[in-house]
Amino acid sequence: xxxxxxxxxxxxxxxxxxxxxxxxxxxxxxxxxxxxxxxxxxxxxxxxxxxxxxxxxxxxxxxxxxxxxxxxxxxxxxxxxxxxxxxxxxxxxxxxxxxxxxxxxxxxxxxxxxxxxxxxxxxxxxxxxxxxxxxxxxxxxxxxxxxxxxxxxxxxxxxxxxxxxxxxxxxxxxxxxxxxxxxxxxxxxxxxxxxxxxxxxxxxxxxxxxxxxxxxxxxxxxxxxxxxxxxxxxxxxxxxxxxxxxxxxxxxxxxxxxxxxxxxxxxxxxxxxxxxxxxxxxxxxxxx
Amino acid sequence: xxxxxxxxxxxxxxxxxxxxxxxxxxxxxxxxxxxxxxxxxxxxxxxxxxxxxxxxxxxxxxxxxxxxxxxxxxxxxxxxxxxxxxxxxxxxxxxxxxxxxxxxxxxxxxxxxxxxxxxxxxxxxxxxxxxxxxxxxxxxxxxxxxxxxxxxxxxxxxxxxxxxxxxxxxxxxxxxxxxxxxxxxxxxxxxxxxxxxxxxxxxxxxxxxxxxxxxxxxxxxxxxxxxxxxxxxxxxxxxxxxxxxxxxxxxxxxxxxx
Amino acid sequence: xxxxxxxxxxxxxxxxxxxxxxxxxxxxxxxxxxxxxxxxxxxxxxxxxxxxxxxxxxxxxxxxxxxxxxxxxxxxxxxxxxxxxxxxxxxxxxxxxxxxxxxxxxxxxxxxxxxxxxxxxxxxxxxxxxxxxxxxxxxxxxxxxxxxxxxxxxxxxxxxxxxxxxxxxxxxxxxxxxxxxxxxxxxxxxxxxxxxxxxxxxxxxxxxxxxxxxxxxxxxxxxxxxxxxxxxxxxxxxxxxxxxxxxxxxxxxxxxxxxxxxxxxxxxxxxxxxxxxxxxxxxxxxxxxxxxxxxxxxxxxxxxxxxxxxxxxxxxxxxxx
Numbered sequence: 001x002x003x004x005x006x007x008x009x010x011x012x013x014x015x016x017x018x019x020x021x022x023x024x025x026x027x028x029x030x031x032x033x034x035x036x037x038x039x040x041x042x043x044x045x046x047x048x049x050x051x052x053x054x055x056x057x058x059x060x061x062x063x064x065x066x067x068x069x070x071x072x073x074x075x076x077x078x079x080x081x082x083x084x085x086x087x088x089x090x091x092x093x094x095x096x097x098x099x100x101x102x103x104x105x106x107x108x109x110x111x112x113x114x115x116x117x118x119x120x121x122x123x124x125x126x127x128x129x130x131x132x133x134x135x136x137x138x139x140x141x142x143x144x145x146x147x148x149x150x151x152x153x154x155x156x157x158x159x160x161x162x163x164x165x166x167x168x169x170x171x172x173x174x175x176x177x178x179x180x181x182x183x184x185x186x187x188x189x190x191x192x193x194x195x196x197x198x199x200x201x202x203x204x205x206x207x208x209x210x211x212x213x214x215x216x217x218x219x220x221x222x223x224x225x226x227x228x229x230x231x232x233x234x235x236x237x238x239x240x241x242x243x244x245x246x247x248x249x250x251x252x253x254x255x256x257x258x259x260x261x262x263x264x265x266x267x268x269x270x271x272x273x274x275x276x277x278x279x280x281x282x283x284x285x286x287x288x
Numbered sequence: 289x290x291x292x293x294x295x296x297x298x299x300x301x302x303x304x305x306x307x308x309x310x311x312x313x314x315x316x317x318x319x320x321x322x323x324x325x326x327x328x329x330x331x332x333x334x335x336x337x338x339x340x341x342x343x344x345x346x347x348x349x350x351x352x353x354x355x356x357x358x359x360x361x362x363x364x365x366x367x368x369x370x371x372x373x374x375x376x377x378x379x380x381x382x383x384x385x386x387x388x389x390x391x392x393x394x395x396x397x398x399x400x401x402x403x404x405x406x407x408x409x410x411x412x413x414x415x416x417x418x419x420x421x422x423x424x425x426x427x428x429x430x431x432x433x434x435x436x437x438x439x440x441x442x443x444x445x446x447x448x449x450x451x452x453x454x455x456x457x458x459x460x461x462x463x464x465x466x467x468x469x470x471x472x473x474x475x476x477x478x479x480x481x482x483x484x485x486x487x488x489x490x491x492x493x494x495x496x497x498x499x500x501x502x503x504x505x506x507x508x509x510x511x512x513x514x515x516x517x518x519x520x521x522x523x524x525x526x527x528x529x530x531x532x533x534x535x536x537x538x539x540x541x542x543x544x545x546x
Numbered sequence: 547x548x549x550x551x552x553x554x555x556x557x558x559x560x561x562x563x564x565x566x567x568x569x570x571x572x573x574x575x576x577x578x579x580x581x582x583x584x585x586x587x588x589x590x591x592x593x594x595x596x597x598x599x600x601x602x603x604x605x606x607x608x609x610x611x612x613x614x615x616x617x618x619x620x621x622x623x624x625x626x627x628x629x630x631x632x633x634x635x636x637x638x639x640x641x642x643x644x645x646x647x648x649x650x651x652x653x654x655x656x657x658x659x660x661x662x663x664x665x666x667x668x669x670x671x672x673x674x675x676x677x678x679x680x681x682x683x684x685x686x687x688x689x690x691x692x693x694x695x696x697x698x699x700x701x702x703x704x705x706x707x708x709x710x711x712x713x714x715x716x717x718x719x720x721x722x723x724x725x726x727x728x729x730x731x732x733x734x735x736x737x738x739x740x741x742x743x744x745x746x747x748x749x750x751x752x753x754x755x756x757x758x759x760x761x762x763x764x765x766x767x768x769x770x771x772x773x774x775x776x777x778x779x780x781x782x783x784x785x786x787x788x789x790x791x792x793x794x795x796x797x798x799x800x801x802x803x804x805x806x807x808x809x810x811x812x813x814x815x816x817x818x819x820x821x822x823x824x825x826x827x828x829x830x831x832x833x834x835x836x837x838x839x840x841x842x843x844x845x846x847x848x849x850x851x852x853x854x855x856x857x858x859x860x861x862x863x864x865x866x867x
Binding site (some may be wrong): 083089091092262 | 602608658660661665667669671672673675676682781785789792793821822824827829831832835836839840
């Protein structure tokens with residue numbers, strides 16, 4: 001039960017990150033390797049605005065989301081847009097390059113030291129029977145779920161959301177009916193990066209330590225989560241994130257923490273073998 | 289002599305029956321056409337026969353040098369090795385390889401090479417390679433494509449891409465050749481060329497041809513026998529003249545009440 | 547037939563001359579210890595990347611798990627040479643490493659190679675991570691600390707020889723009937739299958755050969771660096787090999803050579819920049835991809851045959867004039 005609570009809060013961070021991967025992949029079929037580093041930038045932004053400008057948590061969260069959205073759009077414009085009609089693998093290598101650049105650029109400018117995230121909120125533990133849950137865990141869960149619902153509403157109900165779905169199904173046809181592809185893709189990057197920014201600030205608060213390389217491992221895990229759930233599908237990313245979060249905490253609780261990553265990958269491979277397009281994904285067979 | 293014998297072949301996807309209880313046969317060195325309105329299940333039938341999809345019921349049996357063989361659960365590459373080659377409705381060439389390589393690949397299955405003789409470049413490798421190359425060029429010559437051998441398949445004009453698909457299929461040395469809408473997208477002149485080509489193939493290679501086609505002038509010109517498919521069921525079989533006068537066929541194509 | 551002999555002898559001559567020239571430069575003091583170090587690392591990267599290029603560039607399967615197979619080769623060979631510290635031990639170690647790696651690739655490849663595109667990439671990455679985590683927790687591999695005091699058996703001549711051998715095997719494989727079958731899978735799997743090509747078999751075979759060469763690269767790495775730990779074989783290592791393949795041009799072995807040399811030299815030059823090194827490296831990577839998305843050489847391949855043909859053609863033209 002306790003593990004369930006821990007697993008859910010970790011899982012919701014993965015889910016928030018996985019959403020960004022899945023949206024970008026859905027629309028331009030790019031594994032955005034730099035996504036985990038956007039999350040790192042979000043954490044660092046939170047660190048500075050809280051320390052220097054004395055923002056409270058909510059302001060830090062909102063401004064980090066805005067900042068990351070901006071960064072996401074700029075990266076897409078500079079690094080990915082020129083490669084839109086190139087082989088997909090070239091775009092992937094560029095994304096890896098961007099990831100290296102963000103990690104090492106941050107390390108170069110701000111040193112690669114681990115620093116502790118300012119505690120803008122007093123940690124309180126609530127006890128429900130044998131289960132203890134902290135106010136931060138509740139916050140993470142609540143904020144993540146609200147953001148996910150919000151995202152789903154944007155994608156389902158707004159005109160921009162409709163455009164996003166249209167472009168992801170068939171960019172050429174979407175263009176023919178007057179959708180501005182460039183703007184739609186920029187908007188997708190903004191949304192996904194904002195989610196990553198939010199996740200960055202919250203993880204800073206939760207784990208209380210940040211460093212320029214912090215985005216690497218969660219980034220890869222979140223991508224695994226997106227694939228697990230069915231890449232390109234927003235609910236799939238959420239499910240994948242929670243599955244991985246729960247699996248990791250479960251392995252840890254059982255005393256196999258050395259093998260927790262191996263378990264994640266093993267589950268991934270098994271699920272892909274049974275369902276080659278992820279839990280919610282439908283495999284489209286090529287028509288002969 | 290019956291070369292391919294299809295009995296009560298059925299394929300259903302969920303509740304939809306795409307091909308229902310089809311019984312037909314192809315004789316040795318015969319030119320047969322399969323026609324029917326759009327969505328009648330022609331391509332599904334092709335895919336069943338070539339192993340791309342597995343039939344729900346029924347049998348497909350082929351007369352081979354090793355006696356009668358059931359093709360039902362064979363993988364596509366096994367079906368091809370048994371002697372059944374095909375072309376595709378939407379051209380599927382090996383686009384970034386040369387015309388010659390396209391043909392050579394089709395000859396691979398019947399000309400296995402030892403891993404070591406190719407790695408260590410033993411003399412046998414060069415002998416075999418030269419012989420294969422010669423054979424492929426001869427084949428391309430028959431179809432007037434010998435000048436194209438070094439071009440990439442994707443750079444050929446449309447009509448020649450279709451022709452290369454046929455040459456590639458023939459390079460597998462099939463007993464039966466399936467042509468899936470070979471005239472699609474062709475102008476009348478190209479279609480006339482194709483008509484001659486199909487006849488030539490049947491005569492010079494002594495093989496059986498099964499043709500799916502919408503172009504009725506082509507079908508009526510070359511086919512010896514015609515099967516008509518509608519809603520997944522065979523509704524008629526006969527010579528071109530018989531089919532042209534068959535009332536059910538006319539109704540299926542023109543619609544209307546009976 | 548004589549022509550073929552001529553081409554093959556030319557290749558042999560290029561390899562021998564290359565070796566002699568580099569040795570002379572070393573003897574003359576133009577290449578110092580630092581230069582030799584760079585050359586060995588470039589050589590190992592060439593071995594790793596040609597194997598991956600076979601998988602990605604020629605069979606068209608996207609593998610992100612190359613470091614896992616490299617790790618197998620490194621550990622197997624390190625364990626063997628640690629008890630038999632002779633060139634013979636090195637040879638046995640490399641063969642054993644390649645064999646174990648090929649076996650694992652076979653077991654993993656048969657089920658996973660049914661997946662397409664990015665799903666395969668992520669599954670192979672998972673396999674490599676599982677291999678790494680197992681190495682991290684085994685006793686014989688000494689856990690996270692890894693193995694050290696591995697004898698220095700991968701000297702420069704050994705590495706040079708192995709670069710020649712692995713490249714020869716892969717290039718000859720590609721330019722054979724088998725290689726054509728492998729490429730037909732990349733071009734159009736459905737068409738290949740209907741031409742009688744057993745696509746699963748060729749995909750798996752390309753994957754297995756790639757894994758075996760990765761193991762040889764790993765074995766040389768272990769016996770040159772002399773210490774190995776599981777962290778050396780993480781996702782980042784797979785990505786570094788992938789970068790060489792893509793930068794050189796997917797489907798061009800010549801490109802792989804060029805990219806490995808370029809990156810090796812770039813790395814050597816950037817050593818002087820300290821912490822700025824990786825920043826510059828990543829910028830170079832982004833710019834190269836943005837301006838040359840098909841890689842340095844695209845699919846262009848250096849060929850002795852074409853060189854000869856061009857030569858004879860130009861002399862003929864001179865004669866005509």
